Amino acid sequence: MAKRDIVVIxxxxxxxxxxxxxxxSLPSDFNATIFIVQHVAAYATSMLPxxxxxxxxxxxxxxxxxxxxxxxxxxxxxxxxxxxxxxNQVLVKKGPKENRxxxxxxxxxxSAAYNFGxxxxxxxxxxxxxxGTSGMWSIKRxxxxxxxxxxxxxxxxxxxxxxxxxxxxxxxxxxxRMGALLYQLTSEEYxxxxxxxxxxxxxxxxxxxxxxxQKNAFEMGILDMGDLSPFTCPExxxxxxxxxxxxxxxxxxxxxxxxxxxxxxAEVDKSVEDNLWKAVRVMExxxxxxxxxxxxxxxxxxxxxxxxFFSKARENRERTNMLHKFLFxxxxxxxxxxxxxx
Numbered sequence: 001m002a003k004r005d006i007v008v009i010x011x012x013x014x015x016x017x018x019x020x021x022x023x024x025s026l027p028s029d030f031n032a033t034i035f036i037v038q039h040v041a042a043y044a045t046s047m048l049p050x051x052x053x054x055x056x057x058x059x060x061x062x063x064x065x066x067x068x069x070x071x072x073x074x075x076x077x078x079x080x081x082x083x084x085x086x087x088n089q090v091l092v093k094k095g096p097k098e099n100r101x102x103x104x105x106x107x108x109x110x111s112a113a114y115n116f117g118x119x120x121x122x123x124x125x126x127x128x129x130x131x132g133t134s135g136m137w138s139i140k141r142x143x144x145x146x147x148x149x150x151x152x153x154x155x156x157x158x159x160x161x162x163x164x165x166x167x168x169x170x171x172x173x174x175x176x177r178m179g180a181l182l183y184q185l186t187s188e189e190y191x192x193x194x195x196x197x198x199x200x201x202x203x204x205x206x207x208x209x210x211x212x213x214q215k216n217a218f219e220m221g222i223l224d225m226g227d228l229s230p231f232t233c234p235e236x237x238x239x240x241x242x243x244x245x246x247x248x249x250x251x252x253x254x255x256x257x258x259x260x261x262x263x264x265x266a267e268v269d270k271s272v273e274d275n276l277w278k279a280v281r282v283m284e285x286x287x288x289x290x291x292x293x294x295x296x297x298x299x300x301x302x303x304x305x306x307x308x309f310f311s312k313a314r315e316n317r318e319r320t321n322m323l324h325k326f327l328f329x330x331x332x333x334x335x336x337x338x339x340x341x342x
Contacts, residue, residue, distance in 0.1 A: 010105030012127025014155030025179025096256030109135025
């Protein structure tokens with residue numbers, strides 16, 4: 001009989017505090033290996049390993065590409081790099097962003113599911129939007145266990161709530177009980193479950209893991225592995241193909257960027273506001289040009305032409321003020337942080 005010895009954890013907003021509490025509750029003889037993706041800005045300096053070393057008895061590090069996997073260790077994704085795992089080593093790669101993030105929780109979870117299957121325990125903690133939902137789906141499909149922080153217990157409930165909506169998780173627990181549960185699950189033996197994975201599904205999962213590890217999505221034929229959508233990638237404007245995982249819809253472009261429907265909506269929302277502000281800027285430039293032309297005409301003695309320019313400037317100012325008012329009253333497309341409109 002085998003034991004579950006691979007633990008993958010995803011967190012975003014509020015995650016540092018939650019991770020400290022979780023690590024503090026683990027014993028020094030914890031023999032499984034922990035891998036963590038905490039969303040952090042690409043330009044930031046992450047002190048998370050030092051924070052976790054201070055919080056609990058297990059050693060935490062930012063791994064380098066190719067490091068061996070050791071039991072009882074905590075490996076934390078470095079900023080702007082995906083953290084992936086193979087049979088005996090850690091991969092640190094700068095593959096395409098997923099859900100606008102690098103490191104991506106989904107990328108880590110998929111690599112664990114593909115390489116370790118039922119030995120994997122996936123955990124999603126506090127955070128915004130829905131990174132981790134697709135990866136947790138893969139963990140469950142390959143026989144692993146899924147745990148989420150109780151949404152009411154999370155500082156930001158969106159990520160665990162999204163997983164709960166789309167994936168049949170095994171445990172929903174408050175953070176205070178998670179360490180003891182994790183120790184129990186990694187200590188007991190389990191019977192490998194019967195899996196019903198099609199060769200096509202297995203091949204797709206393999207390719208997505210390879211894309212995160214910097215393989216060429218276009219050359220791998222990603223456009224032929226999903227349904228072509230009418231949408232373009234917000235990151236590179238490439239064609240997006242659509243995939244379904246149960247109730248979850250995902251998208252990936254031919255250069256490799258990936259989105260859930262929720263993260264794609266968030267990008268569309270941002271694009272709408274950005275383009276409205278660009279429209280304001282163009283209209284205000286038109287007002288300045290019209291007024292400058294009107295002044296030049298007046299100085300040249302052509303009062304009739306000057307009035308036409310000034311009249312057009314006034315009309316454009318009224319339109320611009322209306323657009324300003326609309327912008328300040330405009331509500332986001334996404335009312336709910338987990339990607340589900342109200």
